[in-house]
Amino acid sequence: MDAPAKAGWDALVADPAGALVALDYDGVLAPIVEDPTLAVPAPGAIEVLRRLAERVGTLAVVTGRPAAQVVELGGLATVPGLIVEGQYGAERWVGGELTTPEEPAGVTAARAAPPAALAAAGADPAVWVEDKRLALVVHARRTADPDAELGRLDPAVRRVAEKHGLEPHPGKMVVELRAPGFDKGGVLRRLAAAAGSRAVLFAGDDLGDIPGFAAVEELRAAGTPGITVASASPEAAAVAERADVAVDGPAGVVTLLVTLSDQMSE
Ligand SMILES: [Mg+2]
Structure with missing residues (x-):
């Protein structure tokens, strides 16, 4: 120390x-x-x-x-x-x-977007989206190579975040979209x-x-x-x-x- x-x-x-x-x-x-x-x-x-x-x-x-x-x-x-x-x-x-x-307007508006964007980006079917009401979390833990999968999906996830005024925050095998602040x-x-x-x-x-x-x-x-x-x-x-x-x-x-x-x- x-x-x-x-x-x-x-x-x-x-x-x-x-x-x-x-x-x-x-x-x-x-x-x-x-x-x-x-x-x-x-x-x-x-x-x-x-x-x-x-x-x-x-x-x-x-x-x-x-x-x-x-x-x-x-x-x-x-x-x-x-x-x-x-x-x-x-x-x-x-x-x-x-x-x-209250639920942030951006989350309400974005709720349906990640699954569609992920499907369009050809996401591994083991990727799933958690709805935390105040945030949406894309989980890749169940895929064969989570880091590679998230890297590949990153542009699609960022587009969803940007469109709805949410911030993308990376974590272990996840990326979370939440209201700023x-x-x-x-x-x-x-x-x-x-x-x-x-x-x-x-x-x-x-x-x-x-x-x-x-x-x-x-x-x-x-x-x-x-x-x-x-x-x-x-x-x-x-x-x-x-x-x-x-x-x-x-x-x-x-x-x-x-x-x-x-x-x-x-
Ligand atoms: Mg922790």
């Missing part, structure tokens, strides 16, 4: 009440699985979240998924005080209450400002988490200590390179959070 990261860790431990601990869900708290509706937390993940919830000022899950879906899937309602920022901060769940915006960096800046956080930790595993890492780096430059953690996977090596610390998948994240929680209570 280099000096700024160590300072971030030490500040979290020294002042848990001033800490913001924010974690992605898929690939960080829950192992990635073929069927995303079966992605459940790693062993020990919920237990350590419950322990952290008693200690830290702000504990948040920051995900691209719909907030209610991840609460249900993860059993997150059992973690007292947890904030779940869903769809890159477009919606929020806290204390059993979901706040979610939402990313995990914005979520972290907002959470830290709202709580007056005095130290920040953010853990992610995918390209959509890099704006979150950038926000921690900005906070650090502005005097708030922080640390970024990658839940490393071969599918997104750039994420591990960008983070202060790389751990081995959700099991490694759980170990790191247990250490943090233990040190906070010493």
